[in-house]
Amino acid sequence: MxxxxxxxxxxxxxxxxxxxxxxxxxxxxxxxxxxxxxxxxxxxxxxxxxxxxxxxxxxxxxxxxxxxxxxxxxxxxxxxxxxxxxxxxxxxxxxxxxxxxxxxxxxxxxxxxxxxxxxxxxxxxxxxxxxxxxxxxxxxxxxxxxxxxxxxxxxxxxxxxxxxxxxxxxxLGGLDPKSAIELLSAFTGSVRITVDPQAAETLVEECGGLPAAVVLAGGWLSTHPKTSVADLAKRLRASSGDPLVRAFRLAHEALPPTAARILRFLALAPLGRADAHTASALAGCSVSAAATTLADFAALGLVSAGEDGQYEVRAHLVPLLRARLEECDRPSEVQLARARMLERTVRLLQSCRAVTEPEGSPARRKLAGLPRALRFPTAAAGAAWLETRRPVLLASARLAVADGELDTLARRLIASLVKALAAHRGAEAAAPELYGLHRLVLDVAERRGLHRERAAALLNLADLDARTGRTKDALLRYRLALEAGRAANDPYATGRAMESVGGSYQELGDWQRAGDWYGRALAQRLARDERADQARLYARLGAVQTYAGRYGEALRNWRAAAAGYRRLSDLPGYARALSEAARVQEYAGRPEESLRTCEEAVEWARRAQDVRLQAALRLRLADTLDRLGDPAAARLHRAGAERLLETAPPAYEIRSGLIED
Missing domain, CATH: 3.40.50.300 (P-loop containing nucleotide triphosphate hydrolases)
Known part of the structure; x- marks a missing residue:
């Protein structure tokens, strides 16, 4: 208080x-x-x-x-x-x-x-x-x-x-009597204090000068205009216990049953914060009724009004409210209130994400069917709501997981929150929050023995570890994800984990192990005839073998990648793979073959109408011609690349590790 x-x-x-x-x-x-x-x-x-x-x-x-x-x-x-x-x-x-x-x-x-x-x-x-x-x-x-x-x-x-x-x-002790009476009169008005100043002094003395108790007493008097200050002082004196407990007991008992029930259920609100939607879901009443009740609570000093329609339960009242909740409400009712609150939050998050979708999309059509109170008029309104409620939403996810009895709702809530954050803030900006949410998913999956969800959470966490340079942590999680994927008999998770293990070893410079794990992933993709994945893995194998200096194997894999991209009609991918094959040929001491392959790559980039790629390949071709002793041709290609770059974004960089998912 x-x-x-x-x-x-x-x-x-x-x-x-x-x-x-x-x-x-x-x-x-x-x-x-x-x-x-x-x-x-x-x-x-x-x-x-x-x-x-x-x-x-x-x-x-x-x-x-x-x-x-x-x-x-x-x-x-x-x-x-x-x-x-x-x-x-x-x-x-x-x-x-x-x-x-x-x-x-x-x-x-x-x-x-x-x-x-x-x-x-x-x-x-x-x-x-x-x-x-x-x-x-x-x-x-x-x-x-x-x-x-x-x-x-x-x-x-x-x-x-x-x-x-x-x-x-x-x-701090209690307020001095003069200040405590001033605080009391802010609720009661000066007249009731002036007509009986001694009773006011007695009342604040019964409150122990504790501001929280004085505020509750003032709120009680504001709703009982015909009751004298002296009568309230007598009631407090007749009650036993701590001054704050006595004042709270009177304030709670003075509320109508419906309002008292809403107040008790506010103890379940994450971070003690609730808006009209949260209060409505907890109590099972309308949003408008909840909004009116919250405003009444603020006038009584039971909650503090914040921005954007949010109210915060006074922290010192939360333990008292929880005690009353246990006394007055059945556990099944409390659990149902929690479930309603989480379900309402899920629907709001789904609406918040849907508003970012294009007009006419299935998500927007579904959004139009929701009640008006659950819809956001614009994407900006949804983003503003998400930003102001972000701490509460994250706390909701933590509380839902800690509850242990609402795991299905907890998983839905986390999934909806992840999608809403990614839609409005972008995966990169929301990465810290997403990391914590994936950890929560992992907790639920491990508690419930959900191998597929465990694999997905581990993969997501490992990806974030890898992006922030914690490669060894990522490697451990990718291996655990592989075990979970196998336990779930999930070919996507196992294939993704094997490839990511290879990528981690590649990042650590262990070309032998990287190639081994890429090979395992490739074998699975070949068995399942997943052609796009096959082409990518041939390319990754070619890259690590190039780094390791095994140029013969590298060239075979780059050619296999090129063939795969060509079968998929992926012309830019085909051109890049040819370019990498040309690089390997040059490293292997076969410059004439490298020149022919690079010229072919330039032609396919031209057919693909990929200006940046075409410019980058022409620059590489110019470097090769310089090494072969043809500076005039090299100058022509550099000039052509410069002309391309005048009308295009910065040139595409071709590297051995380029082709990654």
Whole structure:
């Protein structure tokens, strides 16, 4: 909870804590231990706001950051280190959140150490404020603290972060009576407080000065205009337990049964965030009714209203809501609510992807049949929704997999999310998120013994490993995918895995093993008469044999690849294969044959009307003519290549490793 309240006009205000703010501002200027010993400060200045949940610790951190923002022109960056239910956020995930906020790309599948190093590097030279909200301990927060003296770190925690040097906590208790009454009057109005100021003092005393409890009390009074402040104070005094628990109990019991049920089910919302669709699916009510109820909850201080129609359940209320959920609702109802929420998310993701398809496509026709509330009017609207909901959607996938009882829905959700991210952001930009999603698919597949899905997830993960230079990791995963593909009797997965194992060995420079695995993959393609794959594998075999210096074998395979491409009427592929055969002939000391083969390749590139390829081949032909002692002919071909390039994009580069899937 925060020291903030939603006033009748909808504005947000900060109440009290002036002494704490003054102390924290002074602490920014305090001489550190490093300075006292004559050394330059090696890290950012770290301030700590400590207090129990609901004490207003996050609001104080935000108020402090806003007050000093003019001294830190690079802005305020935030990361929450605890899930709404109390589970610690993994350091790697917090680092990913910070990198996204800083606009720094992350390598897919990067380890925790690499991600935290990227975070610290991203703050180098910046004057910014970093808020680490709800840190569990020093081990969680310390890796995220930048090595940049110009950055200010404001930690928020339940207690001291022992282990982080030179940090003095600012420990929060209750609000002073005057500030607590001001917070209360933001909900009740000043008249009810003025007519009985002593009752107001008694009420905030019963709330322990805890801002979260005061807000709930104020919200309760706002819905009971005929009840006096003194009556509410008596009710709280008659109840037992912690002030926050007592205030929450009254607020929950005051709600109509339907609204109370919606509130309890919000404890299931990923990251504690819900929009009208999420609340509607959880409670099984209409979207409009859910939207109205969420707005009412915001006015009562039960949730905070965010941008784009999203609401966030107060973090300190989530454990209380979950406890009430267990008391009031059957497990079958809770599981059904989860299933409805996931199914609604799947439909929204499918709609989000479909809006990127061309008009008249099957996906767009299917989209037109959906209810209006589930449709996006434009691709831009779908992209905006996906971007603002991305953290929640990723959390939904994690929660669905962790549930363990909704694996079919979890797989559908992940598949829909992968497609939507790829459609709107592109596979390259979305690679970090896709890596995490493929890991989740792998978890489900291994738990359920789904060999085909396990093979697919391993192949996808290995591809991302290979793209980021983790070739040995990719090799291990490709081998595991091969085992899974064989267990599933999936020829596509086994063939793809064998070829990828060969590609990994080729990347590692082990030509012998690369050729062996390409040969195994080729044997399978030959047995299944998959001609396009055969041609590609002949080419890959030719490439590794060229690297290994086995020119006779390389030439045979390049010729086989050329023949395969010609049978497929793939003229550019045929021309490239001929060009590589010419290269091998030149390496083997047969320049005249190389010249004839290269001329043939140029002719086929011309027939294919591939201008870039034709220009590149003519340049290669010019190099060959130079080596054969015919500079005049070489100049003619270079001039022809230049003319081609004047009307074409940059020339096509021909390399031995060119032909890959």
């Amino acid at each position: 925060t020291d903030q309240a939603v006033a009748t006009a909808g504005s947000r205000r900060f109440f009290g804590r002036q002494r704490e703010l003054k102390a924290l501002r002074a602490d920014i200027e305090r001489t550190g231990l490093d300075t006292l010993t004559g050394r330059k400060a090696p890290r950012a200045r770290v301030l700590l706001v400590a207090g129990r949940p609901g004490s207003g610790r996050t609001a104080l951190a935000e108020e402090l950051a806003a007050g000093v923002a003019d001294r830190y022109p690079d802005g305020i960056v935030r990361a929450r280190l605890t899930e709404p239910g109390g589970a610690p956020v993994p350091v790697a995930r917090a680092a990913q959140e910070l990198l996204a906020a800083l606009g720094v790309p992350e390598p897919p599948g990067a380890a925790e150490d690499e991600l935290t190093e990227l975070v610290r590097g991203a703050f180098a030279g910046r004057r910014a404020v970093l808020i680490l909200d709800d840190a569990v301990d020093a081990e969680q927060a310390d890796p995220l603290i930048p090595d940049e003296p110009g950055t200010l770190v404001i930690g928020v925690s339940g207690g001291p972060l022992t282990g982080i040097p030179d940090v003095r906590p600012c420990t």
